[in-house]
Amino acid sequence: MKQKLTVVKVGGKIVETPHSLELLLQGFARLDGPKVLVHGGGRTATDMATRLGIETHMVEGRRITDEAMLRVVSMVYGGLVNKNVVARLQAAGVNALGLTGADMDIIRSHRRPVRDGIDFGFVGDVDRVDADRLALLLESGVVPVVAPLTHDGQGNLLNTNADTMAGEVAKALAQHFDVTLVYCFEHNGVLAQADDEKSVIPLITPEIFQRLKAEGVVSGGMLPKLENCLAAVEAGVGRVVITRADALGNGCGTRIALA
Amino acid sequence: MKQKLTVVKVGGKIVETPHSLELLLQGFARLDGPKVLVHGGGRTATDMATRLGIETHMVEGRRITDEAMLRVVSMVYGGLVNKNVVARLQAAGVNALGLTGADMDIIRSHRRPVRDGIDFGFVGDVDRVDADRLALLLESGVVPVVAPLTHDGQGNLLNTNADTMAGEVAKALAQHFDVTLVYCFEHNGVLAQADDEKSVIPLITPEIFQRLKAEGVVSGGMLPKLENCLAAVEAGVGRVVITRADALGNGCGTRIALA
Numbered sequence: 227m228k229q230k231l232t233v234v235k236v237g238g239k240i241v242e243t244p245h246s247l248e249l250l251l252q253g254f255a256r257l258d259g260p261k262v263l264v265h266g267g268g269r270t271a272t273d274m275a276t277r278l279g280i281e282t283h284m285v286e287g288r289r290i291t292d293e294a295m296l297r298v299v300s301m302v303y304g305g306l307v308n309k310n311v312v313a314r315l316q317a318a319g320v321n322a323l324g325l326t327g328a329d330m331d332i333i334r335s336h337r338r339p340v341r342d343g344i345d346f347g348f349v350g351d352v353d354r355v356d357a358d359r360l361a362l363l364l365e366s367g368v369v370p371v372v373a374p375l376t377h378d379g380q381g382n383l384l385n386t387n388a389d390t391m392a393g394e395v396a397k398a399l400a401q402h403f404d405v406t407l408v409y410c411f412e413h414n415g416v417l418a419q420a421d422d423e424k425s426v427i428p429l430i431t432p433e434i435f436q437r438l439k440a441e442g443v444v445s446g447g448m449l450p451k452l453e454n455c456l457a458a459v460e461a462g463v464g465r466v467v468i469t470r471a472d473a474l475g476n477g478c479g480t481r482i483a484l485a
Numbered sequence: 486m487k488q489k490l491t492v493v494k495v496g497g498k499i500v501e502t503p504h505s506l507e508l509l510l511q512g513f514a515r516l517d518g519p520k521v522l523v524h525g526g527g528r529t530a531t532d533m534a535t536r537l538g539i540e541t542h543m544v545e546g547r548r549i550t551d552e553a554m555l556r557v558v559s560m561v562y563g564g565l566v567n568k569n570v571v572a573r574l575q576a577a578g579v580n581a582l583g584l585t586g587a588d589m590d591i592i593r594s595h596r597r598p599v600r601d602g603i604d605f606g607f608v609g610d611v612d613r614v615d616a617d618r619l620a621l622l623l624e625s626g627v628v629p630v631v632a633p634l635t636h637d638g639q640g641n642l643l644n645t646n647a648d649t650m651a652g653e654v655a656k657a658l659a660q661h662f663d664v665t666l667v668y669c670f671e672h673n674g675v676l677a678q679a680d681d682e683k684s685v686i687p688l689i690t691p692e693i694f695q696r697l698k699a700e701g702v703v704s705g706g707m708l709p710k711l712e713n714c715l716a717a718v719e720a721g722v723g724r725v726v727i728t729r730a731d732a733l734g735n736g737c738g739t740r741i742a743l744a
């Protein structure tokens with residue numbers, strides 16, 4: 227039987243609120259066994275860009291990344307957010323190591339081609355994750371903290387969506403481990419009623435997903451998120467959990483699994 | 486006999502000029518055997534601070550690092566400079582890994598106490614370097630690229646001078662390797678006549694240093710630099726070389742050794 231491993235994705239809203247981040251890191255530090263943290267930082271990047279007089283353009287929730295914006299996200303994701311999370315995890319007794327895809331060539335990507343007239347600029351779509359190298363680190367007790375940056379192998383950093391990074395890392399590590407992928411956000415889980423935090427849907431299987439979709443219970447931005455989660459479990463990730471950041475490790479939230 | 490290892494320090498002036506950086510990285514990529522790159526980035530940090538409306542204060546060539554400036558150096562050193570160097574080394578076939586002192590707890594420091602009424606703020610003086618962990622990485626073919634940031638083990642990043650970092654890393658690794666420490670800068674070496682690039686002093690031993698100092702041949706900022714180099718060789722570093730960035734690995738420059 228494979229050893230259990232947890233991949234946790236935490237988004238900008240939590241990373242950028244000191245109190246929420248502290249709770250998240252405490253919860254993450256308490257998780258047993260090998261683990262990986264993947265973080266965002268989009269709000270800080272947007273704020274920093276604004277302070278530098280650089281306009282932020284988003285298309286379908288994704289950041290258009292020109293050269294100036296690439297410098298901003300390299301600084302904010304790779305430096306400011308990543309290294310502070312690493313230092314705080316070290317203080318909590320976790321042997322954290324901050325990584326972008328370029329470090330040890332962990333995650334290689336290619337620049338997204340122009341489609342439908344939209345050029346996302348220096349945005350990378352993941353080609354491969356070096357699961358062997360990550361597994362070696364994990365087996366030596368190191369806890370990777372992954373910033374949403376990849377590289378193309380030709381010297382260019384690329385901006386890659388953190389949710390996607392977490393999914394790709396989880397899928398690759400499923401070769402070595404029994405993986406649980408946890409998406410932390412500000413709600414208790416996937417809600418049946420958007421305004422009722424008690425209406426958490428406990429389990430979503432491919433069958434349940436089709437029903438929820440047909441009934442219109444899940445819609446909008448949650449649809450592609452759940453499709454990604456289902457793709458991850460279909461690719462070998464044991465289970466995906468969507469939960470509140472401060473409930474990490476409590477067994478709460480929505481569980482996405484094949485059955 | 487110990488295996489040879491090279492620790493290269495490259496300063497801001499070179500890191501921040503694309504052409505100089507490219508030459509430096511090409512030279513670094515060609516160096517045989519295990520190696521470590523330690524970089525600065527002070528000029529970019531100063532520029533970024535200015536763009537963000539943050540004033541830079543220096544005392545004796547060292548940056549006063551308040552909270553706002555710590556954010557700037559965390560971004561610039563840990564993200565912008567470090568990750569771009571890593572990506573470019575990867576493109577040159579070097580399996581680079583970007584590190585601050587916080588990553589894997591590689592370099593622990595304490596906040597510099599207020600002395601003579603000068604509070605440097607979030608500046609760290611190095612307490613220890615985890616040479617065993619670095620040696621493990623080096624033995625697995627990984628090339629550490631070290632940003633001038635350390636941590637205090639209590640969750641705080643600290644700004645640490647890159648020359649000092651390089652010296653401390655070289656001294657610690659001297660337990661495992663026969664270390665050559667190379668300081669790359671814009672001159673051919675330590676010059677006997679400041680305006681004559683052909684007047685490189687080829688060798689400086691402790692004895693020669695005393696003579697050069699008494700004769701006034703070396704003075705000013707070069708004195709503490711050379712004292713640091715001599716301290717490194719006295720602490721077990723095989724030799725220190727001060728040379729032009731684009732002459733890395735050519736055997737040029739000034740060699741500082743015990744004899």
